[in-house]
Amino acid sequence: MAMVARPYDLPISPQDRRAPGRMGMMLLIATEASFFVYLLFSYFYLASMARGAWPPDGNNPALRLSLPNTIILIVSSGTMWWAEAGIRKGQQARLRIGLLVTLILGMLFLAIQGLEYSNQSFTPATDAYGSLFFTITGFHGAHVAAGLLMNIFVQARAWAGHFTATRHLALSNVALYWHFVDVVWIVVFLSLYITPRLG
Amino acid sequence: MAIATAPTAPVGKLARTWETAPGLYGVLATVDHKTIGKRYIVTALVFFLAGGIEAAFMRTQLIHSNVHLLDAEEYNQIFTMHGVTMLFLFASPILSGFSNYLWPLMIGARDMAFPRVNALSYWTFLLSGVFIYTSFLIGQAPDGGWFAYVPMTGRTYSPGLNIDFYALGLIFITISTTVGAVNFVVTFFRMRAPGMSLNRVPIIMWGTLSASVAIIFALPALSAACVMLYFDRRFGMHFFDAAEGGHPLLWQHLFWMFGHPWVYIIVLPAIGLASDMIPTFSRRPLAGYTFVALSTVTTAILGFGVWVHHMFATGLPMLATTFFSAASMMIAIPSGVSIFAWIATIWHGRPVFRTPFLFLIGFIVLFVIGGVSGVMTAAVPFDWQLTDNYFVVAHLHYVLIGINVFPVFAALYYWLPKMTGRMLSERYGRWVFWLMFIGANLAFFPMHISGMLGMPRRIYTYQAGLGWDTVNLITSIGAYVFALGVLLFLVDFFRSLSVGPEAGDNPWDAPTLEWSVSSPPPPYNFAVIPTVRSRHPLWEGRLDEEYHTLIGSGPVLDRGRETFGTSALDSDPFEILQMPEDSLWPLILAAMMTVTFYGLLFGVWWLAILGLVLVILSLAGWCWPKLVREDEMDLLPEEG
Numbered sequence: 001m002a003m004v005a006r007p008y009d010l011p012i013s014p015q016d017r018r019a020p021g022r023m024g025m026m027l028l029i030a031t032e033a034s035f036f037v038y039l040l041f042s043y044f045y046l047a048s049m050a051r052g053a054w055p056p057d058g059n060n061p062a063l064r065l066s067l068p069n070t071i072i073l074i075v076s077s078g079t080m081w082w083a084e085a086g087i088r089k090g091q092q093a094r095l096r097i098g099l100l101v102t103l104i105l106g107m108l109f110l111a112i113q114g115l116e117y118s119n120q121s122f123t124p125a126t127d128a129y130g131s132l133f134f135t136i137t138g139f140h141g142a143h144v145a146a147g148l149l150m151n152i153f154v155q156a157r158a159w160a161g162h163f164t165a166t167r168h169l170a171l172s173n174v175a176l177y178w179h180f181v182d183v184v185w186i187v188v189f190l191s192l193y194i195t196p197r198l199g
Numbered sequence: 200m201a202i203a204t205a206p207t208a209p210v211g212k213l214a215r216t217w218e219t220a221p222g223l224y225g226v227l228a229t230v231d232h233k234t235i236g237k238r239y240i241v242t243a244l245v246f247f248l249a250g251g252i253e254a255a256f257m258r259t260q261l262i263h264s265n266v267h268l269l270d271a272e273e274y275n276q277i278f279t280m281h282g283v284t285m286l287f288l289f290a291s292p293i294l295s296g297f298s299n300y301l302w303p304l305m306i307g308a309r310d311m312a313f314p315r316v317n318a319l320s321y322w323t324f325l326l327s328g329v330f331i332y333t334s335f336l337i338g339q340a341p342d343g344g345w346f347a348y349v350p351m352t353g354r355t356y357s358p359g360l361n362i363d364f365y366a367l368g369l370i371f372i373t374i375s376t377t378v379g380a381v382n383f384v385v386t387f388f389r390m391r392a393p394g395m396s397l398n399r400v401p402i403i404m405w406g407t408l409s410a411s412v413a414i415i416f417a418l419p420a421l422s423a424a425c426v427m428l429y430f431d432r433r434f435g436m437h438f439f440d441a442a443e444g445g446h447p448l449l450w451q452h453l454f455w456m457f458g459h460p461w462v463y464i465i466v467l468p469a470i471g472l473a474s475d476m477i478p479t480f481s482r483r484p485l486a487g488y489t490f491v492a493l494s495t496v497t498t499a500i501l502g503f504g505v506w507v508h509h510m511f512a513t514g515l516p517m518l519a520t521t522f523f524s525a526a527s528m529m530i531a532i533p534s535g536v537s538i539f540a541w542i543a544t545i546w547h548g549r550p551v552f553r554t555p556f557l558f559l560i561g562f563i564v565l566f567v568i569g570g571v572s573g574v575m576t577a578a579v580p581f582d583w584q585l586t587d588n589y590f591v592v593a594h595l596h597y598v599l600i601g602i603n604v605f606p607v608f609a610a611l612y613y614w615l616p617k618m619t620g621r622m623l624s625e626r627y628g629r630w631v632f633w634l635m636f637i638g639a640n641l642a643f644f645p646m647h648i649s650g651m652l653g654m655p656r657r658i659y660t661y662q663a664g665l666g667w668d669t670v671n672l673i674t675s676i677g678a679y680v681f682a683l684g685v686l687l688f689l690v691d692f693f694r695s696l697s698v699g700p701e702a703g704d705n706p707w708d709a710p711t712l713e714w715s716v717s718s719p720p721p722p723y724n725f726a727v728i729p730t731v732r733s734r735h736p737l738w739e740g741r742l743d744e745e746y747h748t749l750i751g752s753g754p755v756l757d758r759g760r761e762t763f764g765t766s767a768l769d770s771d772p773f774e775i776l777q778m779p780e781d782s783l784w785p786l787i788l789a790a791m792m793t794v795t796f797y798g799l800l801f802g803v804w805w806l807a808i809l810g811l812v813l814v815i816l817s818l819a820g821w822c823w824p825k826l827v828r829e830d831e832m833d834l835l836p837e838e839g
Contacts, residue, residue, distance in 0.1 A: 007754035007755075007763075007775065008775070010763075010774055011774050012774070013764075013775065013776055013777045018389075020313065020776065024316075024381055024382075024385050027381040027385070031377055031381075031418070031419055032419070034419040035419035035422060037419075038419055038453060038456070041452075041453075042427070042438065042449055045446070045452065046438075046444060046446055046449060049446050124434060125434060126443075127437055128436075128440065130436075130437075131427075131430065131436035131438050131445070132438070135426070135427070135436070135438075157823075157824075162824065170822070
């Protein structure tokens, strides 16, 4: 590239996929994903070291609530995608509605998870399995909560009319984070709820 | 073509734009990478002195058999805090300090990618260090060694707050390190001046980039381990409790999955610093630039596959230990490549023996000794013989003093003149070097022998007649000599501030961009954004190269706090980035985190929750746009 002849012909902090903020969010997600990898490593490590049954009480975690809950979270990723696709076309109403529905679905997920917690026969202090189960799902729940707080934040900005078809980086970052939380749940669900049934 | 050249760049306007606000507000709210970098360096050096005082206590205790200056519990706290301080509060932060200060100056940018995150990284580093050190105030400093093995650190055997300070303090400091690493990676790939393609960046950039990527993927292992340790201790969970289905080795796996990459995290940037200084004093470019850059990256990657060599003595299957033994020995290859590149650079150069260069020679010598003892301990049977005795202590100190402390002191002598505008004394510098070099070898070489003689590490005293007295006496004398060198450095530094000769822009006749600006640099770094054409912008004329880096002519960018955003590989500018103003939010956020951590520490749940709520509100306040609706930025006036 030759010398920058007319620097002010360049766009000023465009909010596209190359924006530093986008890259920052991806790296944040990378480090958080690693955190879950280490938690799941701990789960499988202790499972492989277990001398008796795994889970220790012989009962696999129930799918009655967790499977519908998984579907709720996957749908919420869809509504988030729908909201973001809306603002890309400049549709403010679609953005606001999409964010709102995502928020409600996310809260529903947490409520159902709370219900499931209260139904469990074991606690985090029962044994190592209980510690793992509640710590892994609990940290995921905390990430859902963080995603919901971010949702509220960008929703306030959406209602204030901050976003346009070309400038909505904060929203895109929150959406990316929400999809990440969703993917983490799918991996957690497969690890904690499905793999014990395969043995 | 209408070129936006500026024969006289509007330096007054740029200075007003980029200056930190005066007064207390500016002190607390600054986002200037130079200020943050200097703070990092000074704070890390203060922790270095604290860790050094702890080391002096230990060496006084062990100078002779049956000394009881400290009792066993005090000694445990002192050696643990020595390790925690040196590894977490000195070795890594001092390198972050240099990188923060130097990166934008080396790459022709006006700041880091996220200046406010940079400030957050510093404040959380400072406050997490203070958090850990407040444990001394209640006499319950961490006492389980820097790797805090369970079950000894579990609630049963360690009922006090000692290990809670450790677990929470380390989680706190990982926040600082992680956000800093994100900032470095984005800066590396977005902020380099036009034309500074990947093959033209100084090696320190490769070092810190490799370390930062390792941080992003390895540090969560430490956070996860410390979270589990805290949960076990505070809520009676059973991650590490063999009686209830947990496993103590889980801690060791997680800790060393983090711990071994951490070794490279605290040496790779230092190796980078050395690789950038050696050419200056050899009066020629670095031999094998590509190989040094690649071996840096390779080491960081291999560093993820060797953690089990810390666990050879735990009874793991032979197949596993053999694999990790081979992987560990493999690391000698990229290290060897770098060492030969430095030797070749010096060999084919015309070396100038100034103080930084002395430290660099010392670095190479200590690196080789520490590297050789590293290959020795990578062999499983040899390791079994030596686990947990002083041979290992000797090895790790040769590595960390050799590859971290010596390059850091070289860098202090080399770059402090850029920061302060004053040279340090060459006469003092030679004394500092020889005291530190002789001291280090006197202290740590005999430790190989005390280890062979069977002296276990971490004992608080020993009986007479074991044959350990003489080697320990020599070690202690060496430690004092080393300490004297460090103190003399401090004298030299404070002296230089008033009587040191003016440094000028480029006192070492060095090749890289930071030497093209005044010492100390102006708040805006570069009045004109340089356009880079080679690896050695300031040596182009004499190297017979046909490149012409443009310094002092080119784009100015003076309509606000602006710098270029450039492409990752070729560094083509594709946008102008508007950089943030001073902000109090980073400090507020770090302070609220501190509240949360104290709440967790003492089990005062309302305080922890209050802190967490305030953390959330601070983040919201930070992220809420201050001035304009974002779409209004599209309406900025267009000028030709």
